[in-house]
Amino acid sequence: MSASLLSPMPAAAQDDATRLRKLEAEVRALQRKVFPGADGKYFEPQITPAQPGPAPALAPSTGPVTDLLTRMDSVETALSQLTAQTEVNQNALRLLSARLETLEAKARAYEAPMPVEPDGGIGDGTPLAAKPSPKPATPGSAAQSAAAKAPVKPAAASATSSTGAVASGAVERPNTGDAGDDAYVYGYRLWEAGEFVAAQKQLVAMLGKYPAHSRATYARNLLGRAYLDNGKPREAAEAFLKNYLDNRGGARAPDSLVYLSIATLKLGNKAKACEALEEFRLVYPNEAAGRLANLSSETAGKAGCK
Known part of the structure; x- marks a missing residue:
């Protein structure tokens, strides 16, 4: 009997075990169809999902004080940029206001009526007429000579x-x-x-x-x-040029340009004289065609200006 127990199992028994495992697998498959939850409540799944890997380690977060300091630095940087831009805008506005005031002053000078020169003045721009020299006394008595000389002395300067x-x-x-x-x-x-x-x-x-x-x-x-x-034409030229450059909107700036040409012509520089006249015609077209037309034309003719 012992020998019969130790003998290998017959092939039929092995086939039964295989068939049993096959039936169990089919039952489990049927259970999965009937109970689609597959949550392991009724049976263990044959295929289990892969276990998620460990979460990556996060960088250590900074403390609240560090975050606050970083934000304060950002605010200070933005504030400094805003301050710089404000200063630039204020400077540009100041320059613009100064230029506007200058233009308004020039406009007022052009629009203002020209003051009248005292005692007839020099408004027409013509040079001062030369005073007649005293005539020599005619031969005669001493009384007649004295009478002739008496009124001449004050005007003989x-x-x-x-x-x-x-x-x-x-x-x-x-x-x-x-x-x-x-x-x-x-x-x-x-x-x-x-x-x-x-x-x-x-x-x-x-x-x-x-x-x-x-x-x-x-x-x-x-x-x-x-x-x-x-x-003294050199000193005169300096005075005329200064008057023109210091206040180009001044009432006598046009006259100074014409007389600058005259003074320069007396110094023997015809080219510079013509340059002054050309500047006069470009800057003051009204005076060039009006009260200073004759004087400027006469000077241009003497200097040989085109």
Whole structure:
């Protein structure tokens, strides 16, 4: 009997075991169809999903203080950029306002009526007429000679004299209450009387004391004419050029350009004289076609300008 137990199982028994396993597998498959949940409540699934891998390690987060400092740095950077842009805008606005004020001042100067020169003035731009020289006394009695000489002495002042009319008090000092205007008018009267040196001193003093006065453009132009009439074309050219450059919208800036051409022509530089006249025609077309037309045309003819 022992031998029979130890003997190998017959082939039929092995086939039964195989068939049993096959039936169990089919039953499990049928259960999966009947119970599609496949959650392991009724049976264990044959195929299990792969286990998820470990989550990647996250970088250690910074603390709240570090985050706050980072945000504050960002805010400070943005604020500094905004401040810089504001300063740039303010500077541009300031420059724009200054330029606008300059343009408005020039516009007002062009629109303002031209002041009237005292005692007939030099509004037409023509040079001062030369004073007639005294005629020599005719032979006769001593009384006739004295009578002929008496009225001639006050008017016989030379171009470089600083006495004559000034010493005799023939040039009256105005007193209208406007000290700057009075100083200019007195300088003009000295120039008109032929006291060119005295007129130069008076006009220089007036410009030094009242540089922003409305008569300053007149005084600078007249100072140049006093130099020119006194035989100093170089000093005259400097005065005329300064008057034009300092205030191109001034009432006597056009005159100064024309007289700058005249002074430069007296210095023997015809090319520069023509340049000054060309500048005058471009910048002041109204004066070039109006009150200074004759003087500028005459000067252009002498200089040989095209």
